[in-house]
Amino acid sequence: MKFENNTYISGDSVYYEGVIRDVKRSKISLQPVYEAFTNSLEAIRIKESQKVDFKGKIEVKIFSTQNTDQSFTFSKLQIIDNGVGFNDKEFKRFNTYKDFTKGFKNLGSGRIQFTHYFDTTKVKSIYQDNGSFREREFFVSKNNDYLKRNSITYHKADRETIEESSRTVLTFEGLLDQTRNIYHTLNDVNLKYALLKRYIQYFCLNKENLPEIIIEHYVLLDREGKSTISKSDIPKIDKTDNVKVHYSKISDDAKNIVNTEKFETFTVNSFKLDKSFLKQNDLKLTSKHEVIENFKINLLSLAKDEVIDNSHFLFLVSSDYLDDKDTNERGELDIPNNDIFSNDPNIFQEEVIILDELENQINGSIYNLYPQIEKIQEKRHLDLKHLKEMFLLPEDMDSEIEISINDSDKKILEKFYTAEAKKKAELDSNLKDSIDRLNYLDTTSDDYSNTLDTEIYRIVRVIPQQNKAELTHYVARRKLVLELFSLILNKKLTVQEDGSRNKDEALLHNLIFQQNTTTPEKSDLWIINEDFIYFQGISEFQLSEIKFKGENIIREDLSAEEKHFITSIGEKRLDKRPDILLFPQEEKCIIIEFKNPDVSVSQHLNQINNYATLLRNFSKPEMKLTTFYGYLIGEKIEPNDVRAYDADFKNAYNFDYLFRPSKTIAGMFSNEGKDGSLYTEVVKYSTLLDRAKNRNNIFIKKLTNNKSESSD
Template identity: 85%
Template structure:
C-alpha cells in the first residue's frame, strides 16, 4: 500500500509539473500508473508513439558544443545520484569517467571510447520510460528528453548497462542508442537488449560512447582526464558551487591501450567559492498600443547573479553567461558591457553566472539552447510577440548595472574607458556621434572603424544628394515662371553638401598631421623607447625619416609641410649620392666631365659627387632646394658651409638642361646660438619674432661649365623646435575651424 501511495504521489507531482510548463508543447505521452507497471521486452526496438525519429534526428541539430553528449551523460549521472540520495540519507555518490585512446607513431592519440559510470538509482521502468519518451519533462530536473539525440549525432553506438532495484531484487537492464539504418527503419533510436534479474549489491549505470562519427572532431582525440576536468569545472561551476558540500566523488581516468595513463579528481578543493551574489528584477516588455515602440510592463522576473573571482590562469577572460538547470549555456551570447574581456583585477578574471526559473523554462528541445529576443527582432517582426516577453537588451542592461554595483573597481575601469575614448576622439578629431555604440571590449582599431564606417555612410548620402541635385539641374526649364526660385533651391542644397564632404576629408588630413606633430615632439624630447635603450644616438635619422623618409623619391607622400607647405608639391629625393640622383628619369650630374673637372671632384682623397645631401627638391627650372638635418646635440654653427658646397657642386656639374642658378638652403638643428652663427658668417641676420636666422644671398661660384655664370643661395638656419611650433600653430588654425572650439590641443 505504501508503495502504491508513493507511486500515485509521484504521478500527481508529475502531472503538476506538466501543467506548470506552460511554454512547452502539450503533445507528449503522459506517465500513468499503468505505464509504471509496464514491462519492456528483451531484444526489441523501442518506438515512441506519435514520434517519427528520422524527422526528430533532422530537426534536433547537432550541438555546436562538441562535448555536449558527455555533458548530457554526466548530468544524468548527477541526477541519478540525487534521486538515490533522497531515498538513502547515508548514501555517498560516485561518478567515474574513463577515456580510452590509442597512441599513434607521432605520439598523438586517437579516441577509442568514453565510459561514464555512476552508483545512482539506475534505469528502472519509470526512468527508462522517461528516457524513451521524447520531450518528456515530467522529471523534477526539467529535462526535455533530447539529450539522447546528441548521443546519436556524435557516436555510432551508445551502450547503457544499468542495475536497479525492483521489489527488493536487483535487475540489470542493457540497451543501445543509435541512429543507424536498422534502428531508423524500426522508427527507433533505442534497442532494448535485456532486462534480467541478477545478484548485485548496489544499483548504478555504466554508459559507453563508441564509434566517433566525425573523425575531424579533434577535441575527442586530444581528450584526457586533465582537460576534461577543466571543461567540467567550467561547465558545471554553478552546480558545483551550489552543491559544494554534497558533491559525489568524481574520478577521471585516461587509458592508453587499456593501460591507465593518468587520473584526476574533482573535489571540494577544486571548486571556487561564490565571491558575491545579488538579485536583479527585469520587467517584461511589450509592443506599445500604436505598435511604434517597446514599453516595459509591471510584470517582472527575478534573476540571480553569482560572481566568481578566479585566477587568470584558470579563467582566460572575463565572461558573462546564462545558466539553465545549473549548467552554463554555451550557445547564447550575453554582452558583458561592464568589463572588457581581457581586463585583469588582482591577477583575476571574473565570471558572472545568471540563473533564473525563467531561464530554466526557456531552455529548448536542443538542451542548452536559450531563446530570448532582442530589440531588433522585436522591431522587425512585432507580430511574433503577441504576449509580454523578456527582452535581451533590457536583461543585459539590468545585469551589467548590477555588476557595476557589486564591484567599485569595475566602475573605475569604466571611467578610464570613457576617458580613453575621449582622448581617441581628440587625437583623431572624431565627431560626437550618438548613433555609434561603443563597447568596452572594442579596441582602438574597432572604435575607429565604427566612426569611419559611419562617416562613409554619411558621405555616401551626401554624394547621393549631390548627384540628385545635379540631375535635377539638367531638367530645369529656363522659360518656366519659377525657374529662378528652383535654381536657387538647388544651389543652396549643393552649397550645403559640398562643405560637409570637404570637412570630413579635411578632418582626416588634419588629424594625421596632428599625430605626426605629436611624434615630432616625442622625438625632440627623447621620449621614444628606442632613444633610451642604450644604443647609439639616432635622433637625426628619426627626425629625417619623420619629415621625408630616407631614400624616398615621393615628396607628396612626405611630411615636408612641417618645413614649408609648398615643399610636398615639388619633385625631389631624400638621402642619395649626387652622382646617382635622377630628375625626370635622367642623372642630374653630367657624364661629359673634363679631366680638370674630374681631378677637382676627386682631389684631397675624396669623391665629392659621392656626398649625400639629406634632401634635394626641384620646384621648377633653374631652382633647387637643399635641406640638411643635424643631430639636436650638434652645434649647427660648425656646418654653415655644407649647403654652400652642395650648391657649388650642383651649379657646376649638373646637366645644362637643369640650369641650376638659384638655390634655397635650410640648415636645421636644435643647438643654435645666433651670435655664434653670426660670428662664423656675419651675413646671417636674425629674423626677429620668428626665432631663426637667414642669409639673403650668398654667391655660388660658377667655375667650370654652365657658361661660368655664378649662382645665388638663400639660406635659413632654424631649430627643430621652431619648425614644430610653426607647424602646430598652422594646424591649430584648421582644428579650430573644424571643431569651432577655441581650445588648445592636448599636446
C-alpha cells in the first residue's frame, strides 16, 4: 500500500477527536519519550531478524537553551535509531489505532501520548524497499488543522534517496505544558537513570545483545554532556521464581470469591541494587518488558526503606497475562481487586485473576527467595509488640486496623487513634440517643420500669467504654514519661553522651515541670505527688518576679532595713530562683529543689530553709505564708550523712526517704517575730520513679485485666 504525499491520514472507523479525549494524557511525564524509545527498540529487533550480524544503535539528543539564572529551557528532543524504518507495512501499523497484529502486542496508542505532550512530532525515516532505499517524512499532532480532517498524522513525502542504510529520526517539538519541569531539567544523566529504571527488565533479559545507546544534552549547538547505556550499567538478575496464580470466580451462592483450577504463571525477577542507585525497595508489574509505573501492587514482605547488605531490592513481575491485560492507555492494567466484588458481585461473569490473589502469591514468593526477610519480619513483630506495650494498645489491634509493613510507628498510632476516635463518636452517639429517649418515657405506662432499666443498662455500658479509652491514653502517656525519666536517670539519652556539660538536672527538671513556665496542670508533677498538678505555681523564676493570682507576691514597700538585708554581704537575695514553687492555697507554699544526680544532697539541706525565710518575710501580708512544705530531690543521698548535717531528719524506713517534721522559719522585720514552719523531705529520683511506676502499674493492670469486659 502506497501513501500519497501531502496527505492527512484518516483512520477507518476512528473518530480521532473522541480518541484524543478518551485516551487520557499519561501521568508519567516522560511517557512519550518511553513510547518512542520502545519503538526504536522494536525497529532494531525487526532489523536484527532480517540481517545477520546487525548492530543496533539508538541516540537520544536533548536540546535546551540557557537562561540568565543558568537554568535551562527545553527546546526539543530527538530519538534516532538504525532500525527497520517506517516502510509501508510499519507506517500502516503506526496509523492503525488498536492494531493487534504486531508481535510486540502494541495497541497503537503511543502516538496519542505524542500529541498530548508536544505540539508536533516530526519523523524522517529511511527504509529499504525492493533493494533500494526511500525516505518517508510525516508529522503527528492534535492541532485543529489535523483534527478537523479526522487525523493526527500528516504524510508529507515518500521519496527515493541516495542513502544506503535505514534510519529513523523522531523529533518532539513544542512542549504543550510548560509546567512539566522534568523536561526543562532533563539532561543526559537523569534521562539515563530514567531509562535504566524503566527498561531494567528488558535490558537484563537482552544484556548480551543490547543496541548501542547514547544520550546527549545540547545547549544551543554545544554538547553539554554525554552518557551511554552499556552492558556494564545493567545489573544482573539476582534471583528468579515462577509463581502460579489461580483464576477466581464467584462462589455458587454468590457470597464469596473462590479459586478455580485454571491458573497463570508469573515470573518474578529480583534485582539486588546498591541503595544509592535504587532509593527504596519496590515491587512492579511489567508489560512488554517495560516497568508499569501507573499500576500499584503492594510490597508486603519487605518495608520500602529496609536495607539488606547495603542494598535495596527491585522485584519485577512479568507474564503473557499482563501483556494481554495492558489497555490502550499504555501501562493501565485491567486487573480487578476484591473491592470491586464488594461493590458489584455480578461484575465477574467469567474467571479472572484477582489483584489481591496475585499480590499475596508474589509476596509469598519474595518471602521465600530471601531468608533475611524472615528475620526482618520477626524484628518488625517485636517492634510492634513493644509499641503495643508502650502505649497500652490492645493485642488484637491488628484486626481492627490495617497495618502496612511500611507504616512508621507514628502512622500506626495515627491509624489506631483515628479508629478509636470513630468508636468514641459512635459511643457518644449511642449515649445521646439513650438520653434523648428518656424524654419520651411515660412514668404512668405499664412498661415504664422495664424501659427505664433498658436505657440505664445501655448508658452504663457506654460510659465505662468511653472512660476506659480516655484512661488508657492517660496512663500510656504517663508510662512513656516514666520511661524517659528512667533513661535520663541512667544517662541513656544521646544528649547525655555527646560530651557536653552535664545536663542531667535540667533534663529532670524540665521533664517534671518545664522551666520558666507557670502551668502545673500541663506538667508531670504527679511523679512527686498526684495533687501537685492542681495547684498554682511557677518553675524557675526569680523571687522578685513570682506572681500569685496575677499579682507579684513580693512586697514593694520594703523598709530601709529590709532593703539593706536583701543586698547585704554582696548577696542579691530576691534574685534567687527556686526550682519550683506551688501555692495550694493562701498561707501555704510548696518548695521543690532538684539537684544533679552526681551532687551530694546533704550539702544543700539549708537551701529550702532559705527560700522559705525569704518568702515568709518579703511576701505580701495578704499571702500570709506561714506553712511551708519542702522537697529536696537528688540521687546521691546517704541517710547518715543527711542526719550528720541535721539530726532533725528521720528515716522513713518503709518508704526510702528522709523527712524533717518541722523546722522553724524565722519571722523578721515587719512580721513582728511571727515565725513560720517548714516540713521537709529528702528523696531520691529513683525512689520517685519507683513510686510513680507502682501507681501507674495499678492502672495498667486494671486496664489490661478488663479488656474482655470492654468488648462484651
